[in-house]
Amino acid sequence: MSDEAFAAVVDAVRERVDPDPEERERLQEAVDTLVARVEDALQSVPVEADVVQVGSTARGTWIAGDRDIDLFVRFPTDLPREELEDYGLEIGHAVLPEGHEEFAEHPYVTGAYDGFDVDLVPCYAVESATAIASAVDRTPFHNRYLEDHLTPDLAADARVLKAFLKGIGIYGSNLRTQGFSGYLTELLVLEYGGFRPVLAAATDWTPPVRLDPEAHGRAEFDDALVVIDPTDPERNVAAVLSTTNVARFQHHARDLLADPREAVFDPDFPEPLSAAEVRDHLDRRGTAPVAVRFETPDLVDDQLYPQLRKSLAGVTDALDRRGFDVLRATAMADDAAVLFVELAVAERPAVERHEGPPIHVRDHAQRFYEKYADGEEYGPFVDGDRYVVERNREVRTAREFLESDALFDVGLGAHVETALEDDYDVLVDDQVATLADGFGVELARYFAPRP
């Protein structure tokens, strides 16, 4: 019964995610044209190079409607990096005259052709994936491995798994999502033999889980999920996947198997909260929200989000250490970036307990006593084997802390620190409701947290 229901859901999902023949044909035509253009352009550069299509559209694992074409141009390994970059851009602009430059490991050209989003990326034609000069050099090896192993059936299941991961919000190996890459998704389907077997296995995972399809792993990893790259024994394909997202995957795998339904495959876009709704939530929760708002540093997401997370951790740790108990927190970014922290305690007394050394440690104890004996503190007095004083706190409210220079002593992301040095606002209590203007969806997710 549940088996039939599950199969019916998978069939319905396949209907939506399998590209139809027409889409496949149009894609192929576009790729053929672009490859021919690259080969033409390569005539004008004075080195031997070739072009290879990579990514999900190359492997037949793309989801219907995805329109990404990735072409990698492979240059000889003895070509200086600067020349590789020059030639790469020259060819990119020749193939995609309307394209523009972006920067990952190397600069590359991205643009549109016949409705497809095309990336034209230069790399080195290394001998093996372990001999790479930069991460992009590895991609063609991934492509070849999967072409050799993925049957059409498994490719179809990989599409379903991708759709599932998108639906539950953990697809993408970028450092914002910290989820599953396409390559990881396909390796899991290969390893377990299909979509359902992957889910069934995940329900019983006890992290750390280590998979090594080629049984050649040569390194240890701390990650919750370790999948040794079949093309590189020293690499964990799941390195960016967070512990939380592994647990989420386990939850949703169990949930789908227990209650198969298609809606899970639809990404969740909640209605944005209004300022009044934010206030209602805060009233109901009785918490003390604070937010630090600043201009978003001009960084790609893969650099921005790790810096936001580091900054948020630095701020919440510092608040916790000062007794402003953090209940929950999140970072959000658009034009403005926001470190949003919901506190259980936003104000402390004027005095705080400060313990000195044990009294039997004579030198330290006497220094401590002399330091405080004539001050305005309460004490020193003796509690257990130690001196204690109750001294005045430097800051009594979370707002005071966030507006003080001490904010810059916490571990902030480098570009976040620069942005804060430039300018920032501190919002407290009702003021944070104004964040609904711009972050209504993020706040809706925050106030209705789901697995």
Added chain:
Amino acid sequence: MSDEAFAAVVDAVRERVDPDPEERERLQEAVDTLVARVEDALQSVPVEADVVQVGSTARGTWIAGDRDIDLFVRFPTDLPREELEDYGLEIGHAVLPEGHEEFAEHPYVTGAYDGFDVDLVPCYAVESATAIASAVDRTPFHNRYLEDHLTPDLAADARVLKAFLKGIGIYGSNLRTQGFSGYLTELLVLEYGGFRPVLAAATDWTPPVRLDPEAHGRAEFDDALVVIDPTDPERNVAAVLSTTNVARFQHHARDLLADPREAVFDPDFPEPLSAAEVRDHLDRRGTAPVAVRFETPDLVDDQLYPQLRKSLAGVTDALDRRGFDVLRATAMADDAAVLFVELAVAERPAVERHEGPPIHVRDHAQRFYEKYADGEEYGPFVDGDRYVVERNREVRTAREFLESDALFDVGLGAHVETALEDDYDVLVDDQVATLADGFGVELARYFAPRP
């Protein structure tokens, strides 16, 4: 220089604490009369018994003006306990016709004679201090040991040490003070050879400190100071001395040696605080005070204070666990008893974080998820490898907790629990200032804590 100053202080103190010949003579006359009366009274009981004077007035270590005479009546060890108690009281009333009964290990009679406070205590005439039937049986052995070892000079130094301990508030082995007993004081003077050597040694103590004058100790103890009883190898004479009071002694020993002055020997009786002064302190400190006030259980101090301390620890632990951070607390007792707790946080949000099991622990995790999935909590969501919910708190304020039945789930002293079951008040914020009426001195000490 410091040596001279120290000697001058000790000389001055001796002037005050050494009983003069007239006092000694009056005391001796009183003792002789009382002993004769006991021996007379013993004629009318049908067992062999004798009387022995014990305590500081027996050993010549009493401080001038102390007026305690302790007489122990020793009965044969084969006398049933009930008869010992009957004969003891009979003799007591005969010797002290105006006296009244009190209860320690046995009932005994206490009363006045010629301006002296007399205790007449029955005990068993055991063979040795290790063969005792109750703690009072040990006392005559302590007396004999000290008579054999204390020279007049050492006895004089013991008086100075007692005066010092009284001055700094830690003399007395009752369970309210948890300080130094007279016997312990005298043993320390014996062990180190005088008042100043005791102080000099204490400045360098690294607890646990173990002294064993007769080198016969047969047991291990957890206490900060261990002094094996010369008359009982299994007993620590300093067992009731608290860790805090050992540390206080070390502090004041260093202090007196560094800055000899007579004022230290005067007990500190601060001016009682007024209600307005209590409010001023609380305003300055910005704390949230709460107090539980109830009728003082009808117990001797040795039973009352341990119960108050236990109750205070139970209440402060429970408040801390609920996020009402305790800054400091104290128990006070007169006609009313009060558990006084100064909080850094008196109110919490409506919700609290509640962590579930790791998601990979499938059965537990699923039970947790199902329990909360349809409730009014926020979540369950995933954080790290666990489910988390934010559920409603049962109590949001310290007052609500103290007024709830949950107060009776904390570890309270038995008689305190009974008293609270009968009736109690909860005072918060400004209301606690009314405690100045009755506890002004205690509050003065609380708000000017000293070593």
